[in-house]
Amino acid sequence: MRLAEFILGSPRQQGYTHVITQGVHLTNSGLQFAAACRVAGITPILFLTRDTERHGRLEEYRGNLLLTQILGVETHYLKTGTGGYWNATNLEAEGHRTLIVPTKGTHPLGFVAHLLTFLEIIEQSEREGVSLDYIYHTAGTDTALPGLLAAKFMTGHPVEFRSIAINSYSSQSHINPSVVVDRVKAILERLGAPVPSDKAIHAEIDVDEKFIGDDYAVPYADSIAAIRELSRADGDFLGPVYTGKVFAGLLDHVCNGKVPSGANVAFLHTGDTANLFGVSTVVGAVADAAGESLE
Template identity: 25%
Template sequence: MNPDLASLPRLELAKLPTPLEPVRRLSHALGGLDLWFKRDDLTGFGLGGNKVRSLEYLAADAIGQESDMLVTGGSPESNHVRTTMAVAAYLGLKGVAVLPSTQPAETQGNFLLDKLLNAKLVFTGDPDRKYLDKHISHEVERLRSLGGKPYMIKRGGVSPLGCAGYVAAAVEICSQLKELNIDPDILLCATGCGVTQAGLLVGFKWMELNCKVYGITVSRTRNECIAYIEQLTKETAEILGLDLTITSDDILVIDEYIGDGYSIPSPEGIESIRLVARTEGIFLDPIYTGKAIAGLTDLVKKGNISSDKTVIFLHTGGSPSIFSYASAITASNDSANSLFIKLPGVK
């Protein structure tokens, strides 16, 4: 491993390496695409997901600064908030979550888990998520004025240290590819704040892996994502001492599958959740991975990704949020209700 990456303080929270495995029945359903899932839904800690990798570095930095609180923010269904609150509980720190708007009408999914973890929940009264980092910063200042030692983590873990988790993941993936003798054309993931995609881009560039990284954005526009990710790659390469450059041309983001907006399930996303559950026994979520697989399915149908390609889908977790969207999942047109896909040669 790169000496500078290895020298960064890190807490071992995730169960690594996560599996890289073929999804044969889903591949068959998508027309024979050579599709593999990188199972970061199985990172283990705090019900898993991609944010565990980032928090290994962020929480280690917090401990190094002798912080007594982890303060972050996100929506009530934020996987990042849930995982951060779990890390705080594990380390014996106070977990503080700054959430937009007001208390949700229903306590379910990740929000239920935040409460179970005894997180202090601070509601901004402002439904606009774009000002959330300012609200987090104000809460950090308030806690400091009271004598606390809060460690601020921007929503989504946006920072070079947060990206370092996925630089390390890229190294892990490259090792698995060599072991399995796989030469992927594309890695596809859901993109929100850009941390995961930025880390992968830096890691693959450093490892000289010629694999395109596609991000299916679930909130911001394509241009906004590219700007965020480009800046994150520069800052991440800098803290790791890597002499590499990633330009906007290297950052592939598709913004056609957001639907009606962030955290609003799309019919195609719900259909994808059903498809993956009923072909592979794997659970996606309505906010991120469901929309990402909907994007992959559509790209294959349109011929933008041909069936002779080898594709890795990074499953970033998020299954707790399924329970908060039960009505949307059950109300949608259940065209996959009788779905049964039989693999050739399998009785």
Template identity: 60%
Template sequence: MIGRLSNGALPRDFCNEAIDLQMSHGDSCFWARGRCIGGIRLAETEAINASLWRCSLRNRSLENWHWVETASASKLSTQAPRTTANRQHAYRAAEIGIFARSAFLQVKTTGTSMQLNELELLFSQLPRKRIGFYPTPFHKLENLSRTHGINLFMKREDMAGPGALSGSKMRVAELVIGQALKDGVDTIITQGAYLTNSGMQFATAALVAGLTPILFLTRDEDRHGKLEDYRGNLLLDKLMDVETHYLAAPGSAYVNRPDDKQRVLDAMNARKAELEAEGRKVLIVPTGGAYPSGFPAHVLTFKEMVEQARAVGVELDYIYHTTGTGTALPGMLAAKLLTGHPVEFRSISISHYQPDYWINESIIVERVKAIFRTFSLEPPSDQAILSEIEVDNRFIGENYAVPSAESAAAIKVLAKAEGVFLGPVYTGKGFAGLLEHIRSGKLAPGSNVAFLHTGDTANLFEVPGVVGELKGDTAPVPRPIALAF
């Protein structure tokens, strides 16, 4: 059922009026096209999705789009100068287009659930610098599915590109950098533990976009020792020649303590001030890329997973993922709430979700609501969002970036069964949680389950204090075999 605006008018009335204005003042498309026609197309395609007159209006709008472009191109120099009157008509058309789009958003907030393709239309409004390779692959883990009696799939954000070692932060970086470019930023400063996946991916994205990345990294020297060589993500940062600053943080690899957090923030702000004094424009991005413009990134991850599952005849029952800084779940959860899809999220945490902690359920709720507001939609209630969040804290192990026996076993299980490699800091612990849920009966036989591989593979090459038993430093080296020719 199509909703009405507060004045009783239907969205189609404004679509028609705007189209008529454009038909009469074709040359004005140069003034209004980006805002008006885009708004009209969005409104007529989405807000009036179920109406009987949808097809005729869509055709009229598309024909008009083509006519306006053709007429403007041929008449601009001789027949249709951009007069003040035409500008006024253009502005009026743009105004109507925006109002029509607002009507669409009102209808969608109070009406039926969105379709998956509508998510992409919403997403297309956001500034974005395309860097990764999307959609990322989605495939069935045939051997583990057969072994455990479920249909187990994997979404490969680790293959997002542009390099071979990537992850889920690349989507976030596309939006953050897209907005940064729009704002004239030329330098991105971000932070993390010295082995940060996010930092490496943001540095990669910044370089591809023509920006300068700077990293501020902390290292728990009590556990991981002093920095003596470059491994894992740190080696990749070095290969990219990224400006990197190190701060020792004994006993606090993830900068959980307020004094450590303040030290890092002070150091970043000092470097920012130096650069700004040189005329640079700098953006500071928090740990994990947890910056508001990036929160909607994984709306499209959800869309891709559901579509890719349907392409092989499957409706997903569960989506499992590892959660750390809380940048993947809000976008996926917002997409679920917008579409009404029945899939359940199960988040395996690598950091404690506690009320007084730097990441918790309340923060996830606020990020979901921020995504709705970004799309000019009325956010759901806190309770509606909280009811969709299920976080399992049992697989953290001793601490962040500290290996666990469960994680090591899970990494080996997947590598041996499917030839897919997880990381010891994030995805290994997440997959360990999934395997335990299977063993404990938390997943019913025949369930359709997707695991979101968010990356972390570079950390397989880290120090033993991170990798643990996987490294095999004490295992005997195979002796060479003499080959006879």
């Protein structure tokens, strides 16, 4: 939601009437932008892709998609790998001003927004007398890490970031460490802050790809176990697509010593809970362990 706050602020003042953005049908950012648009008095339009071979045909609204429908969002569905949603010609011809927000909020102003996320985390921790050693977060389209890293460079705070990938993060992928480096530099340049070398930024990037499972949005045993464990220990719910896999990574790092005993860790919960109510091919057998019959 913080991304939307920054991205929508200026367009709202300039009289934009519509926002078009895109994501997979499980999208968190699409839901958050839709909700923020409603609050701002801007009409949201979503273009969502769905892998029908993996998740089946859309027969009912569930999870994040259900919430966007409750919001009354105009929604268009595309086959995976197709595009063309950028065209706002018809809306412009009708006199509307339309903002195009790239997939999952990958917008320069959105990257800047997470400087505040970092400052808020550090402020709250220090107020409680906690000196953070690590911050764990989701690495997907990487809208969060650039702003977090930029804030670290600006403040000189020693905290380390641990990024748990939910999709491929190799140098050949659309999102990779070099993309993060470019975004960090762009943020610092925008703010007039000193810009470190590419090598210095790369040295701060630590991405673990071991918890993707078979693929994006495919149930993963460690993630299912992590969702259960946190809910039963603390009453908080993670999601099966993003945050469950990240928390699985955190638990593994604690168990194998990558997070030393006594270290202070912050976990950045970025949503995804509504996807627990998605189709079984996304959620998996997350509730089966209780062993109770529904009959």
